[in-house]
Amino acid sequence: MLRPDLLLQPTPKGLYCPPGDFYLDPVRGAVERAVISHGHSDHARGGHGAVLSHPHTLAIMAARYGENFAKSTQAVEYGEVIDINGVSVWLTPAGHILGSAQITVEYKGLRMTFTGDYKRRFDPTCARFEPVDGTHIFISEATFGLPVFRHPPTEHEMAKLLRNIADFPDRTHCVGAYSLGKAQRMIRHLRLAGHDAPIYIHGALEKLCAVYEDAGVPMGDLRPATMDDTSKAAREAFRGQVVIAPPGSFEGTWAQRFPDPLIGFASGWMSVRQRAKASGVELPLIISDHADWDELTDTVREVNPDELWVTYGREDALVRWAMLEGRRARPLRLVGYEEEAG
Template identity: 75%
Template sequence: MIRPDLLLHPTPKGLYCPPGDFYIDPVRGAVDRAVVTHGHADHARAGHGAVLATPETLAIMEARYGEEFTTSRQPVEYGETVEINGVTVWMSPAGHVLGSAQVVVEWKGLRMVCTGDYKRRRDPTCRQFEPVPGTHVFISEATFGLPVFRHPDTDGEIRKLLDSVAMFPERTHLVGVYALGKAQRVIKLLREAGYNETLYIHGALEKLCKLYEDHGVALGPLETATLDTKERGAQERFRGKIVLGPPSSFHDKWGRRFPDPLPCFASGWMSVRQRAKQSGVELPLIISDHADWDELTDTVREVDPEELWITHGREDALVRWAELEGRKARPLRLVGYEDESID
């Protein structure tokens, strides 16, 4: 079998495929041809000559960057194969956000899988992760690649939020969520938990919430959390309500106008108590869109590749774990990813 680095290898711009002449999630500068795993900004940049991705990811990129984010776009459904200069490329669900995909690259009998970002837990807003059989080289993210990161039950974290709303009906619960993926997932989980009241959202979430609904993800009654300061007592209608917005929005003038705000933050990083305390979070919600330590290691065992390549996060601990398991592993040391900004 050919050497894996002849098919894919790390470069300053990202993972490059020489025979196919394309990059996977290029992060530094525009390239002629990009294959994009999902729509988060640290994986999907504008300005590439051609972009191949799932239809949902292309729609997300258009919503974020405008219609002319690329010269040419090629939508690929999960499981659909395409040939790029003799290299076969197809997508398998990654379970991270709407449209997220693992990129499967095949050439001369070698199969390599780049996960992008992924999680193994059920997410009602996107397709669940599907392991790719027969993988020779598995390129895994490692955002939470330390044994200390073992995320609690997601439904339990949603219950914590609802219990707090019931316990403090005089307060406005401000829930920090990232605009793509986390916001829609938290909203949908609240609906599944029986919360059918109107949810209020920051204007920055509107476009992507609508996009999710356009793709069949029903989010229930949503209203923009606007505060008319000229209307007497306008803030009072938010007492006992849940308001979702980007984490940064709750520290500015907009967030401080809500009555008796109770700051929350839905993030895998909320398992680090000091981080929650420094952020002024009263109710940390440990809800992550990335695999935790057990999910990372269980996935590697399930896929059982001949080689494990690790990127985007805590590489060294996962390399050491693999070595102790008798697995061949290497860190890629790719630069440019924002390993703590999207979780």
């Protein structure tokens, strides 16, 4: 069987496939051919030559970077096998955000699966993670790759938010959520829980929420959280309402325009109390778009690859766990990837 490093190689620009002559999620500079796992900006950049990805990811990239974000694009549905210079490539749901995919490459009998970012629990805005059978080399993220990260059930955290809305009906609930993926997920969870009232959104969310709507994910009654009229009457109209915005919006004075704002933040990082306290978060919601420690280790056991490669986050702990289980494992040390979708 082919040596793994002859099929995928970690480089400063990202994982490179020499026989196929393409990169997976290149983030440092433009490349001629890129296969993109999902639309977060630390994985999907504009300016490449040819980009292959799921149609929803291409729509997200167009919304973020403009219609001409690449010289050419190719939309590939989940399970559709594409030949690139003799290398078979296909996408499988990753469960991270809308359009997110694991990328499997197969060549000369070697099958390698790159997860990008993923999670295992239910998300009403995207297809659920599916393990890829027969994977020889499994390339896993490790954003929350420490045993301390064991996220509570999403239903528990949403119930906390709904209780606060009911218990403090005169306050404006300002929930920080990453603009792509988390914000739309929070909106959809609220709708499924019966919250049919208008939800006010920051301008940074408008185009991306429209992409989700176009993909068949209903957002309900969304209204702009703008306040051109700064009169007391205009401000009072937000009392008792839910406002969703990127987390950075609440670090300045933006949230203070709303009456008696109650600041929340939906992120797996809210399990770290110091982060919540330092950010002035009154209502930390531990809702993550990444796999926690148990999901990471359970997934490796389920896929049961010949070798585990680990990237994006707490690599050493997951590699150490794998080796204690008698598995072959190595860290990739890729750089340039951030915590945009905690």
